Amino acid sequence: MSAPGLSAATDDVRLPTGDSNVSFVLHGIDDVRYEDRPVPTESSDNDAIVAPKKVTLCGSDVHYYKEGRVGDFIVEKPMVLGHETAALVVKVGRNVTNIKPGDRVALEPGESCRMCPDCKAGHYQRCPKMKFAATPPFDGTLAHYYTLPADLCYKLPDNMTLEEGALLEPMSVGVHAVHKIGQMKLAANVVVFGAGPVGLLTAAVAKGLGARKVVIVDIQEPRLQFAKENNLVHDYYLPSKPNEGEAREDYPRRNAKEIRERFEFEERGPNAVDLIVDCSGAEVCIQTAIYLLGHGGTMVQVGHGKPNITLDYQTVVTHELTIKGSFRYGPGAYRLSMDLVARGAVNLKALISHRYTFRDAVKAFEANHKGVGQDGKPLIKAVIDGPEADEKL
Template structure:
């Protein structure tokens, strides 16, 4: 065969990416499958690794393939695979846990200490022609779900997990801080779960305009002059939230948003932190205690989240097409990363390498 066998988009070091032909990965377990990657979305974490070479304790020490929001087609299956076959279109859950630790056994495999997560050092990502996964981390796409939509199942699963953490139920009022991809998807999933009021908060007017057209029933742009408490009061007043929101989700990681979130929540309400920002912040702990809030973190996605994400989309409970800004060829991957870094669009997709 001529030409590259497994062309991959590799981060050699911060600000240094290159295309590299790597060996086609082999199936090492009878329950694994080989996927031909067709579409990959760019995530903020990919851009952060490209720019800085690290996120927290995860530090790039050797060249690493980027990407983890992907969908593709099965090209080969292991001898013990029974529910997938070559030609099946699948979305790919990019984090494989050890399956043996207490967290895995408790059904919290997203908290596994030995998680092998794509494009998180030292593990290669999915921006390549081929990628290997266990069969149960590939989800067959229904006929009415495209591969492009399949690539968005990763961020949608994050939104599903956040909203499940918040235990959103029919009739709830929900305020979401941050109208980036995850925040927007939290709005959409909250509505799918039955929330009647979904308010998106952001400092960028264009994002709020999109949020209102997409899934939010109301929006709010904080003022620089306002305090967290005064901005919270205004959010409640403008959106008819009465004594406060039942559920508040921060998908921004920004300290002012987190502070405002606590003041927006009603007494006895729920606050979920989904966005990651600075390691330490100033937090309105008195308001938290007096309101007796339920406070939770949210990390990636867990058991059932990918499956539910696919089902919500397949049954028309929500839509993700609107989030796709554009698609680019594999050879234009670095340009696409530049656009994401500069805040252009919402979700840019990269096509897999052609034959």
């Protein structure tokens, strides 16, 4: 089932020796250090102590490293980075039955309070007390050990690698947007704006869940070609540039018309665009989406952009469009992601473009920031190995 070099059998499955908890810690902008943090010894009854083995980098990790903040989340004290993680289970509390030491698991890195109205209503992603890995002030997973509630550990099927396990985190963002928030229907026509990792994964999820046609839109052609070549989408679109002297409000309308013509999308009926997911956060993409959506269609916003944008609300009204926000992921997202990968409906393997050891972690952050690996090749996703089993400061 697995591609050469990526099979489960080649993953490092040695457990740590237990006397060191070397961690990759952000102290300030461009200031990361290796520190030996206390080794967790006893877990509480429902927790698991795990050893992270593969951590893929996310835009947010890089923003904290380069800017010290993401929106209102500001790094005010040293924080371990990393949150997209697959790990080996080291120790479990006495109530834990879903995993056991030695198991390979994907980590869902957000612990909600389980008590508030949103948690109780099944929307734990909205929990105001969420403790999310590598979101200040909570430590992330680039460390020898990490402790979390055991129900946030998902045992990987034998045909999935630890690298694929780490990618379930960003993939779950796509599952939440397409399935839970977007309520994608069978045989839907779907357009995804933005071909960064989350956009690519969102498009792949829509295709894997049975969309009729999935088109991805971006201004970087190599990323679009990557999506097509790796079967993550049915097709892609590279928008034309604004014409000289073209009014700002005219361009999105023309852009939408050109996309519609190119793919023979209609304004209504089975050939209309049913669902658009914006993973770019760019104002012009959101404006275009409003004109591109079929009447009665749904637009889901995943990408973060500037807080205030101009929208043609008249079209929203007369076309009866629905606009919804989607944040991280909630109940069931990891399970569905894992299932889609395990049965081959979504292929994650191609997304890992660059690999780094724990000692080279800073190189991964720099490459991710530039969007290009040290080999000169475009970076899609970088993965960092956890510390070696016996690695110390």
